[in-house]
Amino acid sequence: MNMTKASASRLPPALPYATQVAFFSRLRESNPHPVTELHYSNAFTLLVAVALSAQATDVGVNKATKALFEQVTAPQQMLDLGLEGLTEHIKTIGLFRQKAKNVMALSKILVEEYGGEVPTSRAALMLLPGVGRKTANVVLNSLFHIPAQAVDTHIFRLGNRTQIAPGRDVDQVERAIEDNVPAEFQQDAHHWLILHGRYICQAKRPRCAVCIVADLCPYEEKTI
Template identity: 75%
Template sequence: MARQLDYHTIQAIFTRFREAEPEPKGELEHVNAFTLVVAVALSAQATDAGVNKATRALFRIADTPEKMLALGEEGLIEHIKTIGLFRQKAKNVIKLSRIIVEEYGGEVPSSRAALQSLPGVGRKTANVVLNMWFKQPAQAVDTHIFRVGNRTGIAVGKTVEAVERAIEDNVPAEFQQHAHHWLILHGRYICVARKPKCGACHIRDLCPYEEKTL
């Protein structure tokens, strides 16, 4: 774990992220707020690529909670059985679809508390939906962000919640909206877990990580 970087260094890091990718996007495919909730819920302990492969056909026939309920749990399983924990995830998706229809008039709620009340939706999932669909500067900390935040000193914390707060407290406001996407992409493709690609890293000179690779 590195020490927490100062404001000016973090500002310089995110300026470079923005120059390299001005409008970073999440990689989970979706067509509306409901399909985003479902996709993120399905992505727990699974890859985005694996979820996308399963949901392309699913979302063509069930892109609203009403259509998902009509498909039913067994019908849903047929589409997502290549995804880990698919039976429990199918139960959760059907339950959350029913709640969205019965309690929210078929519309995905836009508050973190309401989103987290849905089966299978934790804080990370809620933050992804708030950020990607409702354009709120919420920080969804996954394993990539946790690693990058601590390794680089951008957001230091011993828990996911601590890293989330560190991003909110230390990353300049102008970068908050896209911060988690820049960090996820950096962790997924450059600052990987076992052998980070430091030679290809455009913030290498600003990063205090001592075990840099060639």
């Protein structure tokens, strides 16, 4: 292999431990108790909301589920509502027809195999229709307080841009967070990173001038 190409493809190292501590300490100070911006009332409604949020905004999902979750908070209630009823509620969300089918199918499985309860293992969650690793990790973290890292486009970008958790794909970034972020920040790390990526470290024009960790970030194309 050409050594120049090999060097170019090599990932940069993650930020040193002391820098990671400083980075997340500032995020924690600015937002001590970060939570998902999706609206939910229990494990089932969170599972549904996260499943619906794929390729959709949290704001859009919250608008679509407001009336739905006033009527439906359990798998059997979703089955009673029926596919057409669910579709009518979520028709403003992208890919709503397939998502509606998935929600109905996972509701049926929860009723028949789990007594209407949401399972607490990643493997069991990922067997549900429309539930991938990211969705499972959000549920595990937000509901069951397991320090699972749900890597979306914001965290993937931020992990590489700041070198908090470099990786060529979402799985590598997830492992890099687990390997490099100090244990005291693991529970809330993905919430802080999602919010920071959504509102500050944005894709096209990061807001470096108001970023509280800008001096710790090695990103060369700062917009100050």
